[in-house]
Amino acid sequence: MSIPDIDDTAREKFIEGFHGHxxxxxxxxxxxxxxxxxxMIDRHPGLIARCSGVADVVRAVDFGRENDLLVSVRGGGHxxxxxxxxxxxxxxxxxxxxxxxVDPDARTAWVEAGATWADVDHETQAFDxxxxxxxxxxxxxxxxxxxxxxxxxxxxxxxxxxxLRSVELVTASGEFxxxxxxxxxxxxxxxxxxxxNFGVVxxxxxxxxxxxxxxxxxxxxxxxxxxxxxxxxxREYCASAPDEVSSLTFSGVMPDEELFSxxxxxxxxxxxLGCYAGPPAEGMAALEPLRTLAEPLADFSGVLPYxxxxxxxDEDYPDGMRYYWxxxxxxxxxxxxxxxxxxxxxAAPSPLSTVDIWHLGGAISDVDNDENAFAGRHAPYLLGxxxxxxxxxxxxxxxxxxxxxLDDMRQFSDGSVxxxxxxxxxxxxxxxxxxxxxxxxxLVALKDEYDPTNLFxxxxxxxxxx
Numbered sequence: 001m002s003i004p005d006i007d008d009t010a011r012e013k014f015i016e017g018f019h020g021h022x023x024x025x026x027x028x029x030x031x032x033x034x035x036x037x038x039x040m041i042d043r044h045p046g047l048i049a050r051c052s053g054v055a056d057v058v059r060a061v062d063f064g065r066e067n068d069l070l071v072s073v074r075g076g077g078h079x080x081x082x083x084x085x086x087x088x089x090x091x092x093x094x095x096x097x098x099x100x101x102v103d104p105d106a107r108t109a110w111v112e113a114g115a116t117w118a119d120v121d122h123e124t125q126a127f128d129x130x131x132x133x134x135x136x137x138x139x140x141x142x143x144x145x146x147x148x149x150x151x152x153x154x155x156x157x158x159x160x161x162x163x164l165r166s167v168e169l170v171t172a173s174g175e176f177x178x179x180x181x182x183x184x185x186x187x188x189x190x191x192x193x194x195x196x197n198f199g200v201v202x203x204x205x206x207x208x209x210x211x212x213x214x215x216x217x218x219x220x221x222x223x224x225x226x227x228x229x230x231x232x233x234x235r236e237y238c239a240s241a242p243d244e245v246s247s248l249t250f251s252g253v254m255p256d257e258e259l260f261s262x263x264x265x266x267x268x269x270x271x272x273l274g275c276y277a278g279p280p281a282e283g284m285a286a287l288e289p290l291r292t293l294a295e296p297l298a299d300f301s302g303v304l305p306y307x308x309x310x311x312x313x314d315e316d317y318p319d320g321m322r323y324y325w326x327x328x329x330x331x332x333x334x335x336x337x338x339x340x341x342x343x344x345x346x347a348a349p350s351p352l353s354t355v356d357i358w359h360l361g362g363a364i365s366d367v368d369n370d371e372n373a374f375a376g377r378h379a380p381y382l383l384g385x386x387x388x389x390x391x392x393x394x395x396x397x398x399x400x401x402x403x404x405x406l407d408d409m410r411q412f413s414d415g416s417v418x419x420x421x422x423x424x425x426x427x428x429x430x431x432x433x434x435x436x437x438x439x440x441x442x443l444v445a446l447k448d449e450y451d452p453t454n455l456f457x458x459x460x461x462x463x464x465x466x
Contacts (some may be wrong), residue, residue, distance in 0.1 A: 134151040
């Protein structure tokens with residue numbers, strides 16, 4: 001059923017009792033409200049319910065369930081897969097719910113689900129504290145955390161979902177619950193890495209860690225002419241890197257005139273980005289080997305405020321550009337892996353696309369596999385394939401490149417993926433079962449209990465058994 005098919009009286013009764021802002025297709029703000037960060041996503045919901053608080057969320061969930069509507073949930077809107085908006089149905093929009101409260105003595109933060117990591121960093125860094133977030137400050141807290149949350153602090157302090165103390169959410173039945181180790185413990189297990197399958201999370205409670213106000217970071221670029229030797233040196237560094245260092249590489253043309261000039265502008269490059277979660281002086285020494293993997297084209301390493309590190313990549317991912325991302329956990333960085341990566345870097349049809357390698361391990365692998373639902377603790381590296389481009393007529397070519405790259409690289413993986421770099425929603429069924437393995441049935445049991453009709457299916461969906 002779609003919104004236009006609903007009885008006018010029922011629709012207007014919902015709208016009249018809603019405290020936030022209702023946006024209809026006839027509204028002048030409709031096109032802005034339905035847009036998400038990924039310009040490839042062009043969906044037309046029947047109604048956008050921009051919630052002001054939990055009561056609005058409960059009302060919207062009840063309205064969607066009672067009228068058998070297609071429902072999507074929007075948090076911060078930094079949404080590569082497009083799950084935040086739907087055609088014809090109801091968008092439960094949390095983007096106005098951005099409050100962040102910090103308890104510096106307890107080292108905790110309470111964060112509403114529409115907040116971005118920029119909102120969190122602004123409040124927590126007032127006390128030289130941080131929650132493990134991502135690497136782009138515009139990213140929504142909710143989406144990143146529910147899918148795991150890999151960021152600059154991952155090897156020292158773990159994933160975003162590992163730092164959770166509790167969540168508040170509205171289930172498909174319209175019930176408001178708190179999930180933690182002490183309440184609804186099984187639901188709390190599934191929320192941490194199982195995505196938005198079990199309800200609308202309205203707030204998160206995070207543990208905070210001492211970070212900042214300044215951190216040491218490495219940002220250095222090398223020519224990709226010697227891709228395999230440079231990446232081989234990176235592999236050797238990672239083998240003994242301290243847990244305080246979280247680093248990644250990203251390879252492509254990256255034609256940034258503010259960073260490069262002359263012949264370097266249009267040649268293929270390897271970027272290395274690293275952060276040290278500890279005293280900056282120690283950090284610069286620990287990061288030094290990353291600055292000498294080969295002869296640098298450019299080196300922007302140094303000590304800077306943590307909030308600036310979090311914003312460092314924001315301009316590289318502007319609203320409205322076209323994005324298609326895939327991922328795969330890798331067993332290692334063998335010479336054969338590096339050979340194939342070099343091929344796919346060279347084959348990218350867009351100069352804005354990159355092939356990324358995230359070093360994992362450390363605190364990520366210190367957490368027991370059954371402590372929460374996140375899958376991927378076993379892997380030393382994550383491959384991210386980022387197709388980024390501007391022209392709509394190049395959609396097919398760029399999507400095909402990302403898919404072909406991933407298909408080729410499966411030979412070096414068990415086939416599991418990171419849910420926050422998923423491609424599109426329709427690719428999810430086999431992907432999820434492969435990724436979660438035996439844990440998948442435990443997630444299905446949770447889905448049966450909290451969302452047996454699959455009201456929340458605009459996500460990397462765990463379908464109920466019925």
